[in-house]
Amino acid sequence: xxxxxxxxxxxxxxxxxxxxxxxxxxxxxxxxxxxxxxxxxxxxxxxxxxxxxxxxxxxxxxxxxxxxxxxxxxxxxxxxxxxxxxxxxxxxxxxxxxxxxxxxxxxxxxxxxxxxxxxxxxxxxxxxxxxxxxxxxxxxxxxxxxxxxxxxxxxxxxxxxxxxxxxxxxxxxxxxxxxxxxxxxxxxxxxxxxxxxxxxxxxxxxxxxxxxxxxxxxxxxxxxxxxxxxxxxxxxxxxxxxxxxxxxxxxxxxxxxxxxxxxxxxxxxxxxxxxxxxxxxxxxxxxxxxxxxxxxxxxxxxxxxxxxxxxxxxxxxxxxxxxxxxxxxxxxxxxxxxxxxxxxxxxxxxxxxxxxxxxxxxxxxxxxxxxxxxxxxxxxxxxxx
Amino acid sequence: xxxxxxxxxxxxxxxxxxxxxxxxxxxxxxxxxxxxxxxxxxxxxxxxxxxxxxxxxxxxxxxxxxxxxxxxxxxxxxxxxxxxxxxxxxxxxxxxxxxxxxxxxxxxxxxxxxxxxxxxxxxxxxxxxxxxxxxxxxxxxxxxxxxxxxxxxxxxxxxxxxxxxxxxx
Numbered sequence: 001x002x003x004x005x006x007x008x009x010x011x012x013x014x015x016x017x018x019x020x021x022x023x024x025x026x027x028x029x030x031x032x033x034x035x036x037x038x039x040x041x042x043x044x045x046x047x048x049x050x051x052x053x054x055x056x057x058x059x060x061x062x063x064x065x066x067x068x069x070x071x072x073x074x075x076x077x078x079x080x081x082x083x084x085x086x087x088x089x090x091x092x093x094x095x096x097x098x099x100x101x102x103x104x105x106x107x108x109x110x111x112x113x114x115x116x117x118x119x120x121x122x123x124x125x126x127x128x129x130x131x132x133x134x135x136x137x138x139x140x141x142x143x144x145x146x147x148x149x150x151x152x153x154x155x156x157x158x159x160x161x162x163x164x165x166x167x168x169x170x171x172x173x174x175x176x177x178x179x180x181x182x183x184x185x186x187x188x189x190x191x192x193x194x195x196x197x198x199x200x201x202x203x204x205x206x207x208x209x210x211x212x213x214x215x216x217x218x219x220x221x222x223x224x225x226x227x228x229x230x231x232x233x234x235x236x237x238x239x240x241x242x243x244x245x246x247x248x249x250x251x252x253x254x255x256x257x258x259x260x261x262x263x264x265x266x267x268x269x270x271x272x273x274x275x276x277x278x279x280x281x282x283x284x285x286x287x288x289x290x291x292x293x294x295x296x297x298x299x300x301x302x303x304x305x306x307x308x309x310x311x312x313x314x315x316x317x318x319x320x321x322x323x324x325x326x327x328x329x330x331x332x333x334x335x336x337x338x339x340x341x342x343x344x345x346x347x348x349x350x351x352x353x354x355x356x357x358x359x360x361x362x363x364x365x366x367x368x369x370x371x372x373x374x375x376x377x378x379x380x381x382x383x384x385x
Numbered sequence: 386x387x388x389x390x391x392x393x394x395x396x397x398x399x400x401x402x403x404x405x406x407x408x409x410x411x412x413x414x415x416x417x418x419x420x421x422x423x424x425x426x427x428x429x430x431x432x433x434x435x436x437x438x439x440x441x442x443x444x445x446x447x448x449x450x451x452x453x454x455x456x457x458x459x460x461x462x463x464x465x466x467x468x469x470x471x472x473x474x475x476x477x478x479x480x481x482x483x484x485x486x487x488x489x490x491x492x493x494x495x496x497x498x499x500x501x502x503x504x505x506x507x508x509x510x511x512x513x514x515x516x517x518x519x520x521x522x523x524x525x526x527x528x529x530x531x532x533x534x535x536x537x538x539x540x541x542x543x544x545x546x547x548x549x550x551x552x553x554x
Binding site: 038040041042043044045046346347349350351366370 | 392397400401403404405407408410411412
């Protein structure tokens, strides 16, 4: 492979960024649709089944034809799908109100901060170890160049991700403060306390993975942890415990049910985004769902087997000679991320919200000691076996 | 003990299993008509699928005929007397070959009817029922005056307006 010049590097980088952004921007609205559907099904409802009138239009005539034939139409499942387009259009076209007494600069800055922190993390995530595919030879300028599995292969990738992800809380706190209203302020304070306290067990739960893998590079960590090369078979234990601790902290970090205290509807009107409307609110919304995808990506890569089939370093059962199942694949990664995203929604359909003191109890009294014990187990396994 | 209970979240697992069970149930049956009929607590896709009504649902007043095709009503005027809004008007008459009186007119003003089913309860001859129709809206006031010989709707057949509703079985 010839070394790339500056222009080629920039163009390839842009192509990869755009590709990742497109995937994320498709996944986020699909997630909102999935949320409606999954919660509906879990509560024995149907969720969204139609967008507009049931008697007019092309899809409606198609549907009526199938009803007439005595069949349930295929479209009745997907008819709720256009709702996500309507959601996006509504967010973009809605009037953007800034309260008179709000701090305009900070009020505008905080959604941007939130969304940048959420999307910046995607740059260090590797979706495939090594080169995904090569650009076609016939294309000008970029012909034959590799399309990497990651936008940037940072050698302290995990540190970068954790650092950037924790910036997101500034968006929430600053936005809450700049709204100049009591409910957002209370929501922002809660959010700050919650995210700061859950940052500790989150990082501590990732440390066993770092110890076992012996590196901070995202791609290397993921490959070592899932194939289990040079790891003791006992390493399954800390990885298994760490997975659940990480997932719990991930729920708290993304402000999802059961830890969605910052936007507790019953107490604080809508929490930190009470005063936000239009696309500014849309940015917070986008950031929340992007954070969900990030947490799922990290959990998949470090604990859930990454690009390989089996989770928790059990991949060594399948030898690399098996045709499809023994090799890393982008499909496995995406399937596992989707599964974890489903778990996010599933938990939301199941659990009620924690009380504030219970939330702090879980964080400080249980998760931190548990993750420290887990870290100790991992260290013993790393150096004794 | 409490520590162990917190560390091993059995309650959360049980809750997830419950919602997961229902999710699977609906997921695998949502687009199949045959399975759907067995699910009781389920959103009814009403305009497309005929809605399931309780057997005692109170719809529009209907006059019944017996096996010979004769009107069962004998003009005892019990329904007319008991009706709280006085929407029923009956005119007694005689017919050849019939012992009992015969209704020449049986008028029903649906616009004032409150669907209380007192008329059906008071009827000693089981000659009227309330059917299962509920889509009874109309554009004209005259459409709510039902008689025995109406063109659009009369006292015997179900009203034609309810395109999707179930004709009683």
